[in-house]
Amino acid sequence: MREPGRLVLLGHPVSQSLSPRFQNAALIDAGLPLRYEAIDVEPSRFEAVLGDLRAEGVAGNVTVPFKERTHDACDRLTLLAERVGAVNVFWVDADGQLIGDNSDVGGFDATARTLLGDIPRDLSVGVLGAGGAAAGVLAAVEQWPGCVAHVYNRTPERARQLAERFGTFAQPVDDIGVVAGADLVVNATSVGLRDDALPIDPALIPRGARVIDLVYKRGETRFVHALRARGIRACDGLEMLIEQGALAFERWFGIAPNRAVMWEAVRR
Numbered sequence: 001m002r003e004p005g006r007l008v009l010l011g012h013p014v015s016q017s018l019s020p021r022f023q024n025a026a027l028i029d030a031g032l033p034l035r036y037e038a039i040d041v042e043p044s045r046f047e048a049v050l051g052d053l054r055a056e057g058v059a060g061n062v063t064v065p066f067k068e069r070t071h072d073a074c075d076r077l078t079l080l081a082e083r084v085g086a087v088n089v090f091w092v093d094a095d096g097q098l099i100g101d102n103s104d105v106g107g108f109d110a111t112a113r114t115l116l117g118d119i120p121r122d123l124s125v126g127v128l129g130a131g132g133a134a135a136g137v138l139a140a141v142e143q144w145p146g147c148v149a150h151v152y153n154r155t156p157e158r159a160r161q162l163a164e165r166f167g168t169f170a171q172p173v174d175d176i177g178v179v180a181g182a183d184l185v186v187n188a189t190s191v192g193l194r195d196d197a198l199p200i201d202p203a204l205i206p207r208g209a210r211v212i213d214l215v216y217k218r219g220e221t222r223f224v225h226a227l228r229a230r231g232i233r234a235c236d237g238l239e240m241l242i243e244q245g246a247l248a249f250e251r252w253f254g255i256a257p258n259r260a261v262m263w264e265a266v267r268r
Contacts, residue, residue, distance in 0.1 A: 004059035007036040011063035014038040025265035026257035059091035067132040074100035086132030089248040104136040107244030122146035126179030129188035130158035180204035196222040
């Protein structure tokens with residue numbers, strides 16, 4: 001790939017993103033003379049903006065709501081991005097082709113291992129949502145020995161289509177109680193991103209469960225606070241955000257960033 005002269009995050013909205021903070025800290029630590037900037041893109045202009053950035057040889061990340069549209073716009077995809085059907089990391093190669101990858105899968109896997117304290121195995125996993133984030137969760141879960149996943153979405157057909165893509169270990173359900181009763185519950189929707197709405201009633205989740213809310217906020221989400229108040233081990237999406245960002249950094253530059261520096265930048 002050609003080394004990027006500019007790094008960006010594309011999304012709508014992106015004003016709340018912590019990615020510029022930790023990516024710029026990693027760039028400085030690595031001695032790379034680049035800046036990482038967040039660009040809020042109106043959905044109607046996304047393909048045009050991405051085309052302009054591609055012509056400049058820009059690399060970067062993509063967040064809600066553009067991961068699936070970026071997947072469709074790429075000239076080539078990694079096997080993982082193709083499997084997920086969503087792209088959150090992109091770059092331009094020496095031939096000018098737009099390449100898409102997915103580091104959300106690795107970010108989620110790392111978060112789950114931290115929360116569980118072990119390699120995930122023999123678990124039931126309840127997934128709320130059926131978009132690109134949910135597909136990334138399923139791509140991780142299918143690598144975990146002996147695990148099954150139950151997918152719930154407000155539009156049952158979307159849950160069915162997503163589950164079918166991943167085979168027999170993933171099953172669509174129309175009863176949210178099945179998801180709530182899983183060993184590991186994952187909020188892969190955007191509920192709670194813009195306000196304090198809850199993706200599911202915390203009272204439905206048993207105290208022995210573990211919960212990952214892929215949404216993150218400064219001070220953590222209301223959902224995570226409500227779960228902890230009931231004695232349930234839960235975390236938000238901050239670790240996933242930083243780990244997927246670290247994996248993206250490796251894709252762009254071929255070197256691992258200083259993760260301690262990235263965490264310090266966020267905590268500061």
